[in-house]
Amino acid sequence: MTGIWRTNLRHVNTISRQFSTSGTGMKESMTHFGFKTVPQEQKEQLVRGVFSSVASNYDIMNDVMSMGIHRLWKKHFIEKLDCGMRPNSSEPLHFLDVAGGTGDIAFGLLDHARLKYGDNKSTMVVADINPDMLKEGAKRCLSTPYANSPRIQFLEQNGEKMDAIEDNSKDVYTIAFGIRNFTDIQAGLNTAYRVLKPGGIFACLEFSQVDNQMLDYIYQAYSFSLLPLMGQLIANDRDSYQYLVESIRKFPNQETFASMIREAGFYVPGKGYENLTFGVAAIHIGVKL
Amino acid sequence: MHFRGPIGRACVRPVFKPAVAVRGFQSVYHVETPTIDESKLENQILGRAYTKFVPEHGFTRQSVDLAIADLQLRPENLGGLFGIGLQVSDVVNELIMYHLKHTRANLSKYHDEAGKLATEGAKVRFYMQKRLLDNVPIIKYYHQALGRMILPTNLGTFLTELHNLSDDITYYSGDQSNDFAWYSKRFALSGAFVQSELFMLGDTTPDYSATISFMNDRVSDIDTLGYAYNSVEEWAIFNGISLVNLIKSQLARG
Numbered sequence: 001m002t003g004i005w006r007t008n009l010r011h012v013n014t015i016s017r018q019f020s021t022s023g024t025g026m027k028e029s030m031t032h033f034g035f036k037t038v039p040q041e042q043k044e045q046l047v048r049g050v051f052s053s054v055a056s057n058y059d060i061m062n063d064v065m066s067m068g069i070h071r072l073w074k075k076h077f078i079e080k081l082d083c084g085m086r087p088n089s090s091e092p093l094h095f096l097d098v099a100g101g102t103g104d105i106a107f108g109l110l111d112h113a114r115l116k117y118g119d120n121k122s123t124m125v126v127a128d129i130n131p132d133m134l135k136e137g138a139k140r141c142l143s144t145p146y147a148n149s150p151r152i153q154f155l156e157q158n159g160e161k162m163d164a165i166e167d168n169s170k171d172v173y174t175i176a177f178g179i180r181n182f183t184d185i186q187a188g189l190n191t192a193y194r195v196l197k198p199g200g201i202f203a204c205l206e207f208s209q210v211d212n213q214m215l216d217y218i219y220q221a222y223s224f225s226l227l228p229l230m231g232q233l234i235a236n237d238r239d240s241y242q243y244l245v246e247s248i249r250k251f252p253n254q255e256t257f258a259s260m261i262r263e264a265g266f267y268v269p270g271k272g273y274e275n276l277t278f279g280v281a282a283i284h285i286g287v288k289l
Numbered sequence: 290m291h292f293r294g295p296i297g298r299a300c301v302r303p304v305f306k307p308a309v310a311v312r313g314f315q316s317v318y319h320v321e322t323p324t325i326d327e328s329k330l331e332n333q334i335l336g337r338a339y340t341k342f343v344p345e346h347g348f349t350r351q352s353v354d355l356a357i358a359d360l361q362l363r364p365e366n367l368g369g370l371f372g373i374g375l376q377v378s379d380v381v382n383e384l385i386m387y388h389l390k391h392t393r394a395n396l397s398k399y400h401d402e403a404g405k406l407a408t409e410g411a412k413v414r415f416y417m418q419k420r421l422l423d424n425v426p427i428i429k430y431y432h433q434a435l436g437r438m439i440l441p442t443n444l445g446t447f448l449t450e451l452h453n454l455s456d457d458i459t460y461y462s463g464d465q466s467n468d469f470a471w472y473s474k475r476f477a478l479s480g481a482f483v484q485s486e487l488f489m490l491g492d493t494t495p496d497y498s499a500t501i502s503f504m505n506d507r508v509s510d511i512d513t514l515g516y517a518y519n520s521v522e523e524w525a526i527f528n529g530i531s532l533v534n535l536i537k538s539q540l541a542r543g
């Protein structure tokens with residue numbers, strides 16, 4: 001499935017450059033791959049390639065991108081969502097963590113529910129487009145309390161469609177640092193709305209736009225110059241890192257993203273998001289009513 | 290400030306002027322503070338909690354969770370609604386704020402009745418009475434709420450709401466002052482209101498008649514004595530210091 005794209009982005013570069021210079025017949029369905037313009041269907045392949053090529057160095061990558069803070073953000077995200085089946089309840093919660101990759105968020109959510117509410121029943125589906133990331137997640141799962149448990153399931157799925165997930169079937173939809181990689185973000189949000197039950201919650205943790213000019217300048221300078229270099233040193237994969245950085249800059253700002261969540265049909269409370277670390281990342285939520 | 294003489298000297302002036310016969314509610318100083326938007330999910334939850342569950346379960350997270358379930362939703366997955374969307378650090382504080390805003394908004398129901406009263410002072414007492422009696426359904430748990438309001442992290446928000454109440458009451462009662470008396474009158478009323486609420490916590494008379502006459506006395510004091518506040522006292526009231534001490538001492542006595 002992943003074919004030649006799996007190995008390295010250097011291939012991809014040559015090909016996308018060909019596309020952008022050859023011109024004819026490509027105009028209708030071009031999309032962004034970082035700052036490069038590529039045909040729609042291809043982005044899915046390209047993104048798959050990026051994450052395959054960084055799968056093994058995945059944590060280091062996230063550490064570099066967030067200056068190490070992503071762990072705290074994830075912890076905050078999970079605590080603020082504060083989900084868990086209550087002892088007096090008879091109906092488990094059904095979680096879906098999309099772009100769940102290595103399972104960080106999934107294990108964290110289940111831990112929170114178990115430790116805070118004594119929830120040993122709720123279920124978790126980890127969905128990701130990339131089988132390598134899922135393999136990594138399944139491997140890590142073995143060293144958690146959920147090893148070999150029917151409560152957790154790893155599924156290869158494109159978050160824009162989620163063919164394997166029924167309508168109105170989930171209570172909690174989470175996605176962390178994943179949605180900016182979608183070719184069609186709105187389709188991803190619409191799908192989230194589709195799979196959630198009425199009363200279900202959508203929550204997204206994603207890199208966002210820094211809300212202070214000076215900080216923004218520093219962060220951009222950091223991410224555009226230092227980061228790809230570190231990427232090269234760490235992963236020997238400069239192009240993948242470059243893509244990741246650029247995809248962050250391309251992602252809609254907080255307000256725009258909140259209005260896309262509304263557009264999908266969600267009720268968005270208040271301004272609908274919380275900035276983390278001056279907006280380097282943000283959490284957005286929506287409730288399906 | 291130069292009208293007031295040397296710092297520390299009490300400034301006494303008559304307070305409530307006779308209400309002007311025909312006038313709408315208008316004042317350059319009065320800011321209409323937004324009331325509760327009941328179409329919003331979070332306010333429906335708080336409203337349901339407040340009317341249906343607080344009288345029995347107090348100002349607690351449990352009341353909010355029961356309300357969510359009562360609206361056919363699940364508190365088990367909706368933590369993010371308050372935590373992230375609204376960035377509320379504590380949903381119980383929100384519930385208390387709901388009580389304050391809801392009861393303040395309720396005052397607008399009484400304009401017709403108040404209109405029949407002759408003086409500004411009578412109107413103030415009338416609105417104060419209505420507002421105090423709105424505490425009745427939750428009075429059993431009101432000490433919980435007061436205890437939270439005076440926490441340093443919460444004080445600012447709640448004081449603002451208290452002063453909004455005094456502002457609304459004086460404004461609805463026909464106050465037209467536009468000098469420093471504007472502030473003084475409101476501080477004096479805020480003080481009288483909190484004292485009356487504290488009195489109410491221990492009041493066992495039917496219909497809270499003792500509280501009402503206590504309040505009437507406090508308001509009449511302001512009326513006849515004028516604002517016997519010097520600037521230091523005024524500053525203390527504005528910053529809630531004297532109110533906090535008052536509430537603390539009352540709550541400590543049980």
Ligand SMILES: C[S@@+](CC[C@H](N)C(=O)[O-])C[C@H]1O[C@@H](n2cnc3c(N)ncnc32)[C@H](O)[C@@H]1O
Nearest residue numbers: 051099100101128129130133158159176178181
């Ligand atoms: C940066 S990782 C985030 C992983 C994990 N959620 C975390 O926070 O640690 C991004 C993930 O998004 C996945 N992804 C990208 N496009 C996707 C799509 N269209 N559908 C599902 N997953 C996708 C990638 O395979 C990758 O695992």
